[in-house]
Amino acid sequence: MNLSTIQTPGVYIQELNAFPNSVVAVPTAVPAFIGYTPQAAYEGKSYTNVPVKITSFADFQAFFCLPDPPALVNPSKQYNPQYYLVAEKSQPLKGDYIIIAGTYYSIVQDPNTVYYLYNSVKFFYENGGGDAYIVSVGSYGPPLKKPAALGVPVVNLNVQLDDLIKGLSLFTNEQEPTMYICPEATLLNIEDNGTLMQSMLLQAAKMQTAMCLFDIIGGNAPDPVLYTQDITNFRMNTGSVGLSYGMAYYPFIGTTIMQDSDFDYTNLFGGDLKQLEAILNPPSAPNSAVAAIIANIQNPASTLTVAQNHNALLIASQTYSLIIKHIIADANILPPSGGIAGVITTVDNAAGPWQAPANTSIVGAASLPISLSDSHQANLNLDPVSGKSINAIRTFNGLGILIWGARTLDGNSPDWRYIPVRRTMIFLEQSCKLAAQAYAFQPNDKNTWEAVISMISNFLTSIWKQGGLQGASSSDAFSVACGLGSTMTADDLLNGYMNVTIKIAVVHPAEFIVLTFQQQMATSS
Structure with a gap:
């Protein structure tokens, strides 16, 4: 109250603040997922290239998943990868395979049908995730209709660098996200993947509000000996800017995200039943039950659903059951970033960003494509040339699969080598920054x-x-x-x-x- 403005006799009340302003802690575990979704629409409005804040997987389904049709109709598949069985003359040296009637068959994906965002968001919430932002840069593109080349990293031609960078740039106006995640970055070629990672680190360094979670190309099917080349490629392509704002994890994780009900014969050979029947019902070992089921699928005499025909094939053919088992295992090998983001959320809720998200298990992790030892991890944890540290995910007897590392990419920096140090500093800086805004234009x-x-x-x-x-x-x-x-x-x-x-x-x-x-x-x- 300005006493000089009082001109009328009387009694006046003046209230004084007894307590000073306080600093409100900012959220510390809010990932921003950027990638491709089944669709992006809600209540008649498009949400492509629009940051959407969600609080649960149900929210994600409402905005970015295909609606289910009425009952007694085949349900919508939110993720529909395609697989081919390629006959080999001898045992394949790389990749998964199956032996059928004495013949080796490599199980190979159609690369243009491989996407990771949908399952990564599932992985995030399975590990205790909470608030998150999603930017859908588009829906799934057309299949290649042929298997990928054997022994080389999968490159999805529908995943475009420009799409992901555009989606990333949308977060320059969002202060709340504290993690940037592009699960489908590993589906780019090595050069484009490096460009995207450098763009993410540069934006994180400018914003000073978020860290980048990176997956490594080749981590889904690492060679037991030559996997170090994948690590070298990653280190050479991350640049030198903003390294303290990045963290990388290796290898991919075999999960239990996708279940038996997510796959059927439509996921094989692009839906070509003739190729499937040639394997399940060969002239050398005819299976009349399989022949009848496939004939009914091609010329339906009843209103059986895909699920019912699929279950009939599972009963009629052990070979079919084995094929489905293998493709489920392959589709469940996911980049770790989504699960790690969920672990970080759980750790932050239990303790705080100063607690390292390490020496903890990952919900839904069932296997690893490579078993890393102490000597293997030594080369990941410390690199005298680039200084870029990579956090290992390892299996320990009696303990299971654990995150076994807590370093940023700036592994040789005394100040910023540890993830909890960088995340604590981001938390303190942003909390104090927002609180100090109340004093802008106050008397100095x-x-x-x-x-x-x-x-x-x-x-x-x-x-x-x-x-x-x-x-x-x-x-x-x-x-x-x-x-x-x-x-x-x-x-x-x-x-x-x-x-x-x-x-x-x-x-x-x-x-x-x-x-x-x-x-x-x-x-x-």
Whole structure:
């Protein structure tokens, strides 16, 4: 109340704020998924290239999944990869295969039907995910109608670099996302994948609000010996800008996301039943039951659904059951980024961003395409040439599959080598930044300086009490300074600058634990 404006005699009430402004902690685990979806429409409006915030997988289904038809009709398939069985003269050296009547068959995908976003969002929510943003850059493209080349990384020609970069750029106007994820980036060729990763790191470094989760091309089917070339290609193509804002995980994960009900004979040979019948009902070993079922599918005499015909084939042919089992296992090998984002969300909810998302299991992880040892991980964790660290996902006897690494791509930096350090700094910086906006255009004097110091100190004290900062006392954990002669000069005041200096002791993870044992002589009591 300005007392100089009071001109009428009487009693006036003046209320004073007893408590200073406070810092509200920003969310720390909000991934932004960018990729291709079954569709992108809701209530008659297109949501292609529109960031949509969701809070559950049901929200994702409402915006980005095909609606189910009426009952007793074949349900919509949200993800419909195609597989081919390619006869081989001898046992294939790479990829999955199956032996049928003494002949080796490689199980090969149609590369243009492989997509990862749908299952990655499922993987995210299966691991405790919460709020997320989705940008659909388009729907699925046409199939190639032939199997991919054997022994080379899958490249989906429908996945375009320009589409993904356009989707990424939409988040320059969104401050809330804290992770950028492009599950289908590994379906680009190596050069385009490198361009996309560098664009993601550059945007993250400029925004200073998010980290990038990277998957590695070749991680779905690594060669036991030559897998190091995939690692080298990744390191050579990530550039040198914004490395502390990136984290990579290797290899892919064999999951349980897709179930038996997600596959049937329409996923084989592009739906060509003649090619399927040649394998299930060969002249050398005829199967009359299979022949009758396929004849009914081609010329239906009844209104059986695809699921009913599929179940009939499972009963009639063990070979068909085995084929379906193999393609389910192959389709369930997913890039780890979606599951890792869910793990990060769970860890943040239980502790905070200062807790490393490592030495923890992954829900839905059933197998790994390669078993990494300590010596294998040594080359991933520390690279003297590029300094780019890659976090391993490993299997441990009695423990299962665990995330076994917590390093950023800036692995040789004393300041930024650890993921929880970078994420804690993003959390503190953005929380304090948003709170300080309340003091824009306030008088640049001691009262304002003291209010800002008090506000930030109270916030940092609460973080220290939660274990987010190290130190025996709060004064050991942080310091906040703001004032003329300490953080500002007279010229700063004239130019409208209020400088606040915050020093914090961030908790670093115990990455290497060394136990020292020494024998000693027995002594009398």
